[in-house]
Each structure stands twice: as structure tokens, then as C-alpha cells.
Amino acid sequence: MREVKKSVPKKDAYGLIRGKPVYTDDIAPRDSLVVKILRSPHAFARIKNIDASEALAMDGVELVLTYKDVPRKPITRAGQGYPEPSPYDKFILDEYVRYVGDEVAAVAARDERTAEEALKKIKVEYEVLEPVLDFEKAEGNPSVIHPEDDIFPQFDIGFDPKRNIAASYEMEIGDVDKILEECEKDPDCVVLKERFYTQAQAHVMLEPHASFAYIDMHGRLVIVSSTQTPFHVRRQVSMVLGIPIKNIRVIKPRIGGGFGGKQALHGEMIVALIAWKTKKPAKLVYTRREVFEATYTRHPSRFDVTLAATKDGKLKAIVYDVLWDTGAYGEHALTTLMVAGSKTLPMYNKVDGVRFRGKVVYTNHVPAGAYRGYGAIQANFALESAMDMLAEKLGIDPVDLRLKNIIREGETSPIFKIMGEGREGVEMIIKSCKLEQAIKRGAEVIDWKNKFRKREKNGSKVRGVGMAIAMQGSGIANIDMASAILKLNDDGSFNLLIGATDLGTGSDTILAQIAAEALGVSTDDIIVYSSDTDLTPFDTGAYASSTTYVSGNAVRVAAEKMRKLIIEEGAKKLGMSPEEVEFDGKVIRAKDGSKEVTLKELATVRYYTEDQKQLVADGSFVGPESPPPYAATFVEVEVDTQTGKVDVLRYVSILDIGTPINPNLARIQAEGGAVQGIGMALYEDVKYSNSGKLLTNNLMYYKIPSRLDVPDMHIEFLESYEPTGPFGAKSVAEIGIDTPPAAIANAVYDAVGARIKTLPITPEKVFFAMKK
């Protein structure tokens, strides 16, 4: 391998670091109308009257939209493949507002100040309704958050809005009740039942959501957006506004992070409608407060886990009973719920019985949506904490308990077939899995043998170690599709056109590396253009850890075809057969050394003089399976027994991501994911007032890790090769975030015997748990 497994700098690095104007707001037309949104002050209300006449009459106000001015068409903003597994329960603007921050009206004005003034002039009379703010009381609550009759799912997702249920799912393997019953009676068996809670987390990508739209010279609608899913944006805008897909172009410029938060549509429909109506460019850039108040959080959860095992540590059954809070709209409700099962249960594939029961309820909170980890992190905290508790109950070292029960190469799990994302999954034999090695190596690096239960004291501070393991996927099998086009230029360089969406992860670069490797050329000779629905081929988008594996494979296919084409055309030019020549990336040469033609010469004659034609190749890929990356994480913490404060001293994570296409970029993904996971474990927490108003609506109240909060970190990639991946690669985007909550909780227990089952692990909780 020459171009992959190589840390080339990101293609956009220098442009980004020096601050070139490349993000949505930087490139919006200067004369754009500025769009501002009037947002609900109530957690739940019906708009009795809305009068925008005074706002409209203001000088500089171009348009005001209320629910009366927009098409009433239910949609989902989720930004998923079609048909979406999320219910169509949202309208561009609606008569009901379902959380503090929900859209009431949109104003388009000459400038920001005028738009803000106009918002104040809109008169709204609300009928305030009783909100549902406790997700454990949502099901069957007399307050029905979605009373309207014109909402529906695309297929059966267990949707029951009249009972505040957005989605539900159940499955069972084996007779779980019988296994549990027998185990309870058997002296050689133990059963552990525990309840865990995980909180809402905010994405806090540094670039707020931004989009603008204009009408081009052909009368087509062009939308530029900081989106992770340009093709889904095009489809959804077309659907809701009734503009044919052929008349819409969506472009994603550079974007300032997403983490799932930009998978959905936030603003695109409004700017599109305003541009369409006024024929003027219109832009909407969210304030940080709006990003907190009116985009997405991670789904909060209540997680009941039951584990049954024999005394010698063989797991017999795993049972999940899950309650999920999707907030006001059901985006990603079913799929995050199912991922809680599908991306954790297969890790322990030797059990006799598994049961999963889950419900996703509506509440009057900020909607939950896609967020890195996507259900798996919630489940991981519950399962891996429970495994630690089980180990203690059995008197077995947690490392040994994992080693006894984990999945290994060549094995499978029935879960793969039963649980997909929103529907059935696909069968899969695991072809690459270094989980066992990861656990052993991690234990060695942290020095587990000499630290576990040693509780080293230093004044009021006590040290402890904890561990957790995780798996994720690589795209959504049989659903996510990506494609790529490669064309040869007359100097021998190539344009790589891909629908894939780089959100700052470096995917443009690693896809170029994959193309270069398959072609046998240098990555410098690949010019990447991505994420433009007019100019690049289809791609479902950047989510579900799909880009390296799914888009990467599409690029590999296109590049292999191009290589073949070059050899054929080169052979023709030399008057030989393709079998008689070889291509070294620069020169097509007769194998006997008799003659040769450079790629540049070949391209030049093909374009200008002989047998003229464009050399172009395409490739598409749908993952027949979704090979999981794995991680084993070990942490050492220090707990101050006087305050309950937890410091993570050392963080060791050993990963199997297959071949790291670009080891540096993979490392940063793993480190960045881990730090977000540490934030979730220790302090990040979306909080509301008693009336449902978001309290944590800026970066003073919502804390994300700073550089002083980052522990000493050891990230290591094991040698691993996934035969179905491009040059052996699997995904890396999400696996890093899953393990910190459980690993840290387990380490805190090891240090001071305080078992924290509700995230985040705040000093207060640790302090009081220690006193118990």
C-alpha cells in the first residue's frame, strides 16, 4: 500500500487554517435577505391568532411566513434515506408549537436589525397547553403532543401518537422468561437487574447551522447549506414545496462540524420557500442560542438491563427495556432505539436468550436526533456498567468476564439479521474482529493487574481503573448507497466527483487516497469535488459511520474501472493487447519493455488528436453488510473523596478499525470522539426549567471540554484487515465516543465504591453515592 495507510495532510488544510471564506455564511450573496425565526416562548401551545400585518408593513421587510402561508404537508426533517424510518410528524410551520424554541413565524428582511425588529411586531395569541416534560410520564398522558390527524409513518414503526409514542420495537431470541426463571432458582446462576439513565447531550459543532437559497439564471432553486445530506435535502425540499427535483440544486460548501446534528434539515425549507416566493437570495444563520434551543440533542434514555450468567461467568441472557425521549418530533426515534440493541448486543454473542423492548415517547423538549454514537452510547453505558456489576457479583475480574463472552472473528450473531436500522438487518459473519487483542492490550497498557481494586490513596484522593468495550457499524447495510465518478484530465490528473459529504473529518482526502491507491497514482493527482447535487453523483450522506466504507468502496470501484480503461487505451495506442502492457501510475509500458506511452501523452492524444474521447469511469456501492469497528477502553481516574470530583488521569483506547486509510486523521477522529464521550460522561447536560425552557442555551451554561480537561491519552490501532472494506478499512467516526461513560463510571466505582447509574457523573452524585 502506497497511498493508503499514509498520513497525508488534509486537502483543505491550508485553506481552512488560514481562514479562507469557504463556509456557508462566508459565501452567501451580500444582498441576501436576512431570515429570522420567531420562536415559541411556551413548551406547548396552540396559536389562536397570529397577525403579522404590522411587521409586513415595516420598511425593509420583504416577507413574513406563518403557518397560514406555507404548504400543510407533513414531513420528517431527519435527513435519512427514502422511505424514512422516522414519522412524518412535522410541518414547515404549524398551528401548534411543541417546545420552547419551536418555529412560529419567519421574517425575511433587508438586514438583521430590521428582521429582529419585525419579529417583535408579530402579534401572537397562544392557547397555552399543559406540556409533557417528564418522559417517564409521557405515554398515555392526557396531554397529546401530536393531536393532528394528518401525520403518519412511512411503514410500521410502532407509531401511536395519540398515546405520545413516536416509535416502538420489540424482539426476542430464545425463551428469555424461562431462562431467567431457571436462573433465579439455580444456585450456580446469578441474575442482575439494574436501571440506568442517560442525559441529553448537545452537539456543539462550532459552526452554527446555516443555509441560503437563490434562484439561478434558469429559474432553478439553488440551496447552499451546512448539511451532512445534500441529496436528502434536495428530495425533502422538493417534496414539501412541490418543486420538481430537477429544478433544485443543493450544494454543501466546507462545513464547521456536524456530529449528526446537520444530518437533518434546519432552515433549508424556509430559505428555499422565501427565495422561491421573493425570487431574491435569502439566508438563515442560526445563533448559538438557536442551535441549542431549536435543533437537536441526543435522545435521553431510561435503560433497564437484566443480565443472567452462570457462576463461572458465562452470560446466558441479556434483556433491555428501554424508554427513549425524542422530544417534540420523532426524528431518528426508531433508528436510534434499534441501534441501542444492534450495536451492543452482538458483542456478547454466546447468550441463549436476548430480549429487547423499547418505546420512544414524545415530550415537549427540544427534539432529539442523530448524534455521533446514535443510541449505541446510551446502551453502552448501561450494558458495560451492568457487566462491571455482574463481574463483581460473580467475583470475576471484569476483563476476564469480557474475554469469556465476546464475539470473535469468524463468528456471527443473530442480532445482525433481526435488528437493522428501522427494519430487518442482514446476516453477517464477522470477518475482522480484534476485540480480544484490544482488551488484552488495553489491560497491559493501563497496567490493570496492578491497579484494579488497589485503590491507591493520596491524601483525600483515591485512584481507580475501569474498562468498557464497544462496537459500531460501517454504514447501513443494504440501504446506504454511494457513488463516484473519475475523469482523466489531459495532464494525467483526475477529477474525483463524489456525493459524499466531508464535515471536517477529512473524507475528501481519504477518498482521494483510496482512488490514488486503486489507480496506482499519487494522491496529489486527485482533485476532489464533492457534495453538489448537480455535479456529483448520488450519496446518501455522511452519517452512520458510512463514508470510509460505503463511499470509499464506491471510489475504489470507479478507480479500478479507470485503471482498466487506462490500460486498454494505452495498449491500443501502443498497438498491443491489454494483457501485454502494464501501468505504473505514470507510464503505460509494454511488459517486454519494447515501447511505452506516458499517461499524460495518452490523455493528450485522446483529447486532441487520435481516437478522441473522454476517459471517465463510475462506481457505486451499497454495503452488503456493515462490518463493526471495535474498541476496548481503559481509564484511570482519581476521585477526591472530600468533593466527589472525578479527574480522568489516563485514557487508553485500543481500536480495531481495519486499515486506517490515513492514520493521523483516524487518530484525531478517535481522540475527538473520546473527548466528546468524556464530556458526556462527566458534565455535559442539557437542562430545562420547570416550565420547559432550556437553561443551557449558551456555552457559558453548557460546558464542553476545554484543552485542560483532556487526559493523557493513548490511542492505538491494531493491525486488522476487513476484506469487504476499501483496502481493508472499516469506520472510525463513532466508535471513539461509545466507551467513556461506562469506563469512567466503572473506574469511579473501583476507586471509591460509588456506583453512578445516572449520567453525567457529577461530583455531587459521586459524593452522595460515597456516603451511602
Added chain:
Amino acid sequence: MKIKVKINGKWEEWEIDPSDYLLDVLRREGYLSVKKACDTGTCGACTVLVDGFPALSCSILAATMDGHEITTAEGIADEMDDYMKALASEGADQCGFCSPGLMVMVYALRKEIENGKVKKDEEAVKRYLIGNLCRCSGYLGQQRAIFKFLGVK
């Protein structure tokens, strides 16, 4: 009102409203490396130099800048080639939204170290840069690059 500022080495005259923040004026005048990320003085993405010292442009009224010297990432990029190389070769620039603000801060830090105002050690460097948040990278890659660039052992 009108103000005169020396921006990236040349004097300009700007028409502003007394209530305008420096960040919004800079972006309006085309200095788009200056990013609005939090708007509450808590993230560092809008960092510029005012008379050579780092400042958060989202928290400064433009009206107070009359007669002052402002430097943005655009103004120092050419001098920071080694820094950019160090960051890029670590793969530590991810989405890049925090990058220009961080570069301005590192530029200021280098001066402070040269003047003996800040110690050239890991802890001091981290503390100096604590206000520059990054949600993508987890900071470690940035630090590997910055330590290399500053020669912190």
C-alpha cells in the same frame, strides 16, 4: 458613525452603527476568517489582535476601535507557514472553524514567549490557549503541532 482603523497593516475607514460589534463589522468588511461561533465570548473563534494583543471581537464594540490597529488571521497567515504545516501534518485541522482564531492566538503566544511573559512549557501553553474551544479534534493533535511549532519540550 465613521471610524478609522489600521487593519492588517493598512488604514481603512468604516461606516458603523454605535451598537455594532467588531465581529459583525469585520465580517461585513470582508475579513471572513473571523468566525461567529458562540457570540458570548466563550469559544475563541472570533479572536483577533487589537494593538497586538488577542481580543474576542464578538465582545468588543466596533466604536471603541477608532484609531486602533487590528490584525486578523488573513494578516498573519503568510508569517505562520510553519505553524500551518505543523498543524496540517498532524491532521489536527478538522472542520477548521476554530482554526483561524487559534492561529491568531498561537501567533500572540509566540510573541509572549519571546518576550518572556509566558513560560515555554506544556502547562503554560495549554493555559494560554484554554479559551479556544474545538469540538472536533479533542485538542491533542493541535497540541502536538503547537508544541512542535513553539519548540516546547
